[in-house]
Amino acid sequence: MCTVCGCGEGEVSMESHTHGEHAHAHSHEHAHEHDHSHGHEGLHDYGQGPAHAHAPGLSQARMVEIEENILGKNNEYAGANRRWLREHGVLALNLVSSPGSGKTTLLTRTISDLAADADLPVAVIEGDQQTANDAERIRATGATALQINTGKGCHLDGHMVGHAIETLAPEDDSLLFVENVGNLVCPAAFDLGENHKVVILSVTEGEDKPLKYPDMFAAADLMLINKIDLLPYLDFDLDACIENARKVNPGIRVLSVSATTGEGMGAWYEWIRAARQFARVGS
Amino acid sequence: MHEMALSESVLQSIERSARADGFARVLSVHLEIGALAGVDAEAMRFSFDAVSRGTLAEDARLEISRVPGEAWCLPCGHTVQIANRFDPCPECGSHQLQVTGGQDMLLKSLEVA
Numbered sequence: 001m002c003t004v005c006g007c008g009e010g011e012v013s014m015e016s017h018t019h020g021e022h023a024h025a026h027s028h029e030h031a032h033e034h035d036h037s038h039g040h041e042g043l044h045d046y047g048q049g050p051a052h053a054h055a056p057g058l059s060q061a062r063m064v065e066i067e068e069n070i071l072g073k074n075n076e077y078a079g080a081n082r083r084w085l086r087e088h089g090v091l092a093l094n095l096v097s098s099p100g101s102g103k104t105t106l107l108t109r110t111i112s113d114l115a116a117d118a119d120l121p122v123a124v125i126e127g128d129q130q131t132a133n134d135a136e137r138i139r140a141t142g143a144t145a146l147q148i149n150t151g152k153g154c155h156l157d158g159h160m161v162g163h164a165i166e167t168l169a170p171e172d173d174s175l176l177f178v179e180n181v182g183n184l185v186c187p188a189a190f191d192l193g194e195n196h197k198v199v200i201l202s203v204t205e206g207e208d209k210p211l212k213y214p215d216m217f218a219a220a221d222l223m224l225i226n227k228i229d230l231l232p233y234l235d236f237d238l239d240a241c242i243e244n245a246r247k248v249n250p251g252i253r254v255l256s257v258s259a260t261t262g263e264g265m266g267a268w269y270e271w272i273r274a275a276r277q278f279a280r281v282g283s
Numbered sequence: 284m285h286e287m288a289l290s291e292s293v294l295q296s297i298e299r300s301a302r303a304d305g306f307a308r309v310l311s312v313h314l315e316i317g318a319l320a321g322v323d324a325e326a327m328r329f330s331f332d333a334v335s336r337g338t339l340a341e342d343a344r345l346e347i348s349r350v351p352g353e354a355w356c357l358p359c360g361h362t363v364q365i366a367n368r369f370d371p372c373p374e375c376g377s378h379q380l381q382v383t384g385g386q387d388m389l390l391k392s393l394e395v396a
Contacts, residue, residue: 186285
C-alpha cells in the first residue's frame with residue numbers, strides 16, 4: 001500500500017514513457033520506514049494504564065501519545081519533490097479542476113503556443129483513474145508526458161509524483177505541468193511539491209463553485225476561468241464568480257481565457273513566464 | 284473520498300507505532316480534525332472501519348475531537364473563529380482573513396493493550 005494513497009499498490013500504475021503501453025505496478029520499498037520517536041517513556045509501566053492494573057489477566061490498556069499529522073508523510077515526499085525542482089530550476093504547476101473543465105485542451109493549446117519558445121521545454125505528468133488517453137493527447141503536441149493511473153484513487157500524491165519526476169527527468173529550467181485527477185475535493189489536501197496550484201473553472205459550471213469547494217480555491221494561487229467564448233450563451237455571472245473566489249482566497253489571481261479561441265491565453269503565458277522567473281531566483 | 288487514503292495513513296502510523304512500542308491490539312484511536320481540514324468525520328469513521336478490518340485496530344473506537352477554524356483578520360487585526368473558509372470576519376465583516384488554525388488532522392493518541 002502506498003504511504004498516503006488509499007489505492008492498493010496493484011492499482012496505481014505508471015506508464016513508462018519509453019515503453020508506451022507498458023504500465024507497471026511499481027514496488028514501494030524505499031524509505032517507508034523511519035525511526036520515529038513517539039515518546040515511549042513509561043510505556044512499559046503497566047501500572048500507568050487506565051486500569052492501573054498489575055495483575056495478569058486484568059486490562060492492560062494504556063495510552064500511547066502519537067501527535068502525528070496524518071498528511072505528514074505526504075508532506076515529506078512533497079518536500080523532497082520541491083527541493084529537487086528548486087535545484088533544477090523547474091517550475092511545476094499543479095492543474096486542478098472538476099472533470100470536463102477543459103484542462104487537457106487548455107494544456108495542449110498552451111504547449112503548442114509555447115513551443116515557439118525554444119528556451120522553455122515542457123514536460124507533463126498526467127493523472128487519471130484510468131486510460132492513457134490524456135498523455136497521448138499531450139505527446140501529440142511533441143511534449144514529453146507520463147501517465148499515472150491512480151486506479152480507485154481520487155488524487156495524485158507526493159509519492160506518485162516523486163516517482164514520475166524520476167522517470168520523466170525534466171530538463172533543467174523547464175516547465176512541468178501536473179494535470180491532477182479531475183476532482184475539486186481531494187487534490188486540495190495533497191501537496192505534490194509544486195510551485196503553484198492553478199485551479200481551472202469553466203463557465204459551463206456554476207459561479208458558486210468556489211464556495212462549494214472552498215479548500216481547492218483556498219489552496220490555489222491562480223484561477224483560470226475557461227471557455228469564456230461560451231459566455232454569450234450562458235447565464236454565468238463572471239464578476240460573482242471572481243467575488244466568490246476572493247471570499248475564500250483574497251489573494252487569488254484570476255485570468256479569463258478560452259483555450260478554444262485563444263482569447264486571454266497571452267496573459268496566461270505571461271503569468272507562466274513570471275512564475276518561472278520567480279522559481280529560478282533565490283531559494 | 285480521500286478519507287479512505289487518510290484512514291490508510293492512520294493505520295500505517297498505528298502499525299509503525301505498534302512495531303516500535305510492542306502492542307498487539309488497539310482499543311481506541313483519538314483523532315483531532317480541524318474544521319477547515321477538509322475531512323468529514325463520518326466518512327472517516329466509515330473508511331477507518333473498512334481499512335482496519337483484520338488488523339490490530341479492528342473494532343477500535345474512533346474518538347474524534349474537533350478543532351475550530353481560526354483566522355487572523357488583516358483589516359481589523361482580530362484573531363477570530365470561522366466555520367468555513369468563505370466566512371466573513373465576525374468582528375468587521377471583511378473576507379481578508381488569513382487562516383491560522385484548524386487546517387490539520389492529527390493522530391493524537393492510542394489506547395492500546
